[in-house]
Amino acid sequence: MSALESSSPEETRRLGEALGRAAEAGDVVLLSGELGAGKTVFVQGVARGLGFEGPVSSKSFVLLGEYAGRITLYHADLYRLESPDEVAELALEEISGNGVLVVEWPERGDVVLPKERLTLLFEVSGPETRRLTTEARGARAQALAEALGE
Numbered sequence: 001m002s003a004l005e006s007s008s009p010e011e012t013r014r015l016g017e018a019l020g021r022a023a024e025a026g027d028v029v030l031l032s033g034e035l036g037a038g039k040t041v042f043v044q045g046v047a048r049g050l051g052f053e054g055p056v057s058s059k060s061f062v063l064l065g066e067y068a069g070r071i072t073l074y075h076a077d078l079y080r081l082e083s084p085d086e087v088a089e090l091a092l093e094e095i096s097g098n099g100v101l102v103v104e105w106p107e108r109g110d111v112v113l114p115k116e117r118l119t120l121l122f123e124v125s126g127p128e129t130r131r132l133t134t135e136a137r138g139a140r141a142q143a144l145a146e147a148l149g150e
Contacts, residue, residue: 004148006130012038013045015132015148019118020049022147023100025071027140028093028114030106033122038130039104042120046102047073058104063090072099078108088112118144 006012019029023046031039044056050069057065058077067073074096081087087109092101106113116138123131136142 001133001135002145004132004134005125006038006132008128009038009041012041012130012132013048016042016045016047017049018045018147018149019144020046020069020073020100022144023050023071024140025098025100027100027144028096028117029100029102029144030110030113030117030119031102031104031122032107032119034124037122037124039122042122042132043073043075043102043104046100047075050100064092064095066099072096074099074101076101076103078103078105081105081108084109084112117141 004015006015031042033039040058047056047067047069050071050073052067052069052073056067056075063076065075067075076092078087093114103113118141119135121133125131134145134148136145
């Protein structure tokens with residue numbers, strides 16, 4: 001595990017963009033942290049790094065968003081789900097196999113999410129600053145972590 005610091009939403013977006021540029025089909029990224037910690041801002045950057053130019057918003061009321069870039073970004077927000085069984089019903093791994101899967105609130109179904117993944121924990125460290133702690137499981141996850149500047 002290691003940590004990164006972001007001093008602004010734009011810097012958080014740039015970190016996501018770096019990850020998006022390095023992403024390959026099959027990559028899985030899990031984003032944990034309290035509401036307002038910057039997870040969706042990071043996803044906006046991932047989409048930009050993948051070549052998607054349109055808007056990316058929180059998926060709290062739509063469980064899965066799909067954004068077409070050089071690789072499709074599948075953005076799942078599990079906030080409203082109650083159990084791992086509900087997460088399993090989404091079949092996220094099967095749906096997203098040809099793209100990059102980014103999951104907000106993965107703790108709702110951690111046991112059914114892919115084991116090889118990059119996990120980012122977002123912590124509010126000040127009014128505009130964020131601390132991102134990374135945990136890479138697998139070679140692709142490690143490559144993504146390195147793309148973030150670790």
